[in-house]
Amino acid sequence: MVKTPLIDKSDKRRVVILGGGFGGVELAKALHHSDVQVVLIDRQNFHTFQPLLYQVATAGVEPQSIVYPFRKIFDDHPNFYFRMAEALSVDTTRQIVETSIGYVNYDFLVVATGASTNFYGNAEIQQKAIALKNIDDALSLRNTILSNFEKALQIKDDAQLNSLMDFVIVGGGPTGVEIAGALSELRSHVFPKDYPELNFVKMDIHLVQSGDHLLKGMSLEAARRSKEILERAGVKLWLNCRVKSYDGFTVTLDTGETLCTRTLIWAAGVAGTLIDGFRPEAVKQNRLKVDAFNRVEGYDNVFAIGDIALMSTTENPEGFAMMAQPAIQQGGWLGKNLARLLNNEQLVPFKYHDHGSMATIGRNKAVADLVIFGNTYKTQGFKAWFIWMFVHLISLIGFRNKLIVVINWMWSYFTYDTGIRLIIGRRKENTPVEATTTKAVV
Known part of the structure; x- marks a missing residue:
């Protein structure tokens, strides 16, 4: 089957977000009023509130009460587009993401693929x-x-x-x-x-x-x-x-x-969910190494947030904990930084507020x-x-x-x-x- 473009060409610059977890959703919200086309790609058509999964597993709450459709979250965002697909690889030279149903070009790529269960090779x-x-x-x-x-x-x-x-x-x-x-x-x-x-x-x-x-x-x-x-x-x-x-x-x-x-x-334990196409030097411990602006090491227009992002700081040399709060804060912060980038303004380093x-x-x-x-x-x-x-x-x-x-x-x-x-x-x-x-x- 020949894969076709997921989204028609636009006169606006395109931000492609891979993953609709806490970070991806927060970023898409932050870009609501920016002059960009936002494309969110996820394997499911809904966001899951993962902290309450254990209550679904133990019959405490109904499964549908901790999920919410992406299209419903962003139904009042005219610049938002969603495609249900699995991201397979990225070609950073041609600025193309290949998915299970087609491909999509990007001006800015944000990897927010989260983490999967780590069985430590067993x-x-x-x-x-x-x-x-x-x-x-x-x-x-x-x-x-x-x-x-x-x-x-x-x-x-x-x-x-x-x-x-x-x-x-x-x-x-x-x-x-x-x-x-x-x-x-x-x-x-x-x-x-x-x-x-x-x-x-x-x-x-x-x-x-x-x-x-x-x-x-x-x-x-x-x-x-x-x-x-x-x-x-x-x-x-x-x-x-x-x-x-x-x-x-x-x-x-x-x-x-x-x-x-x-x-x-x-x-x-958990491990970052990587996709193919990144240079080996940009990857550490199954996560993408990012700078203080969440930019992936070695790339100008590729960013990573949440569990997949390894932002090494003096206080956290191994990166932030793979939890919801860092992802949410990085998503919102990157949304503001992308707006600054579009306006040719100086980016502001991310600062985590531990709650x-x-x-x-x-x-x-x-x-x-x-x-x-x-x-x-x-x-x-x-x-x-x-x-x-x-x-x-x-x-x-x-x-x-x-x-x-x-x-x-x-x-x-x-x-x-x-x-x-x-x-x-x-x-x-x-x-x-x-x-x-x-x-x-x-």
């Missing part, structure tokens, strides 16, 4: 574990969790039963901690009512962390408090441990110990390190939990999404229940349990 784990980077992953995890319990009702063999009811989470960052906390809440308040025939004393939740404390990057107070909350909730912590292998049934740690589960949740970090670990339980006017305030418990909810709620795109999420949260809070426990679509099943057990007679 192909076996990559094939058999469940990651949590997009809405498909979240739904797959939800379906897998629920279908495992449905199957457990028919299992009499203890080893097989434990493999269905036990969960191993790899990675003690915010995502891993939040999933562990959510599963412990479900084990205490929801699953026993749904499956009264199962003994949930047998449901083990394991959290494996390679370091000696949880929530790397947050304060030691937050790490200690989160550890205390999880242990009190019955989560089994494995610190200073790494997962060596996983065959779909047995997790083997580098200490030689083994854990039995059919559900390995991988939240251990702190938060993680929730269940009902009325959270940790927060907040930076307000340059001062750090540390809080835990109900206050941190309320702040976490407020910040995430106002950050969602769309009034309808905000309303649906707050209704779901209120319902769960007052009823100790989640009403979205549906098995719809894909699930992860490495070895069908029916192939290893004898069907029970009921």
